[in-house]
Amino acid sequence: MKELHVGLGDRAYPILIEAGLLDRVGADLKARAVAKRYAVIADDHVAGLYAGLLMNSLTAAGIAAELVTFPRGEASKHLATVAALASELAQRGFDRRDGLIALGGGVTGDITGFLAAVYMRGIRFVQVPTTLLAQVDSSVGGKTGVDIPEGKNLVGVFYQPRCVYIDSQALLTLPEAELLNGLAEVIKYGVIADRDFFDFLEEKRLAILARELPVLEEVIKICCTIKARVVEADEREADLRRILNFGHTIGHAVEAASQYALAHGSAVAMGMAAVVELARLQGLLVADEAARIRQLISDFGLPVAIPPAYDRQTIIGYLKTDKKTVAGRPFFVLPTAIGKVVITDDVAEDLIRAVL
Ligand code: NAD
Ligand code: GLY
Secondary structure, X not given: XXXXXXXXXXXXXXXXXXXXXHHHHHHHHHHHOOOOEEEEEEEHXXXXXXXXXXXXXXXXXXXXXXXXXXXOOHHHOEHHHHHHHHHHHHHOOOOOOOEEEEEEOHHHHHHHHHHHHHHHHOOEEEEEEOOHHHHHHHOXXXXXXXXEOOEEEEEEXXXXXXXXXXXXXXXXXXXXXXXXXXXXXXXXXXXXXXXXXXXHHHHOHHXXXXXXXXXXXXXXXXXXXXXXXXXXXXXXOOOHHHHHHOOHXXXXXXXXXXXXXXXXXXXXXXXXXXXXXXHHHOOOOOHHHHHHHHHHHHHOOOOOOOOOOOOHHHHHHHHHHOOOOEXXXXXXXXXXXXXXXXXXXXXXXXXXXXXX
């Protein structure tokens, strides 16, 4: 078992990573005595795949738990789902001594974390991520929240889990497109923070795509270590945490311009390729490094070019109104070498247009 630590003082927590861990969550939670009983929150698809295993492990450890589900997909990530789940908890008599377990992808984790933060003014919760994206990114760091019609993730709070249980074996049932969504985030970590990890991704690409579990666990461990260090230094995204948005500024704008038809990972991949070119054009990144990054993105089967059908002016419009944009000036995370980045909002609009 790999064990990491997110050092946030009285809100510190462990991240446990192991193939088959779902089976052992009950025994570990029992020992940690996080809560009296639990509501396991899962989307209806993940519930069919993994809730039985998790519920059995809780029951075997003598922990009382009930399953509560909601329809799968981003369309469920809104306030009405939180309200419905809160009513369900209240009707089942859940109180402040009880806790929530988020079993699923980032949608489940974001909804459950937010629900835990607001139900009875805050109850404990645990993350059991089952997508690669959730295992390397969204389950760690305490960003929780939901979408509103005006935009994604516009309502939320920072609220840390008590523990993160990562079972790499869950990735074996993940559809290919969802694996790619996670891989875009994995590449992100190599570029922003860890040149050796970037080399590792180049070297182990085929094993990763073949879902060899020891290699996937190493990938998850390194990504979570990087994320934990960033979150420890800047939990509330005052500065450093913004590096996790590498590729996302343009990625989110392209995703919005596609009216969310484009997969998140594809949009982030296009966004990463675009800012790599931006860094090269600004003289921050040498051509060889830029080419290596583009090559790795593309070798993993992710796109590096924004389709001509997406109107560039519309993309620029979304860039200017993104929730992280201040005074109409979007910020960009630009690599200066593989493993090193700078954050800037000083980029001329014609340069942005050129890389789009
Ligand atoms: P998701 O939770 O919708 O999961 C994707 C799909 O995979 C769903 O249909 C789900 O049912 C299915 N699935 C999950 N695990 C599976 C498994 N093991 N086998 C088979 N199918 C499985 O989406 P996601 O990509 O995990 O997360 C996206 C969300 O995460 C977005 O809402 C995004 O805003 C959020 N996010 C949050 C953070 C954060 O820091 N909180 C970071 C990145 C993304
Ligand atoms: N996924 C970006 C962050 O957690 O800050």
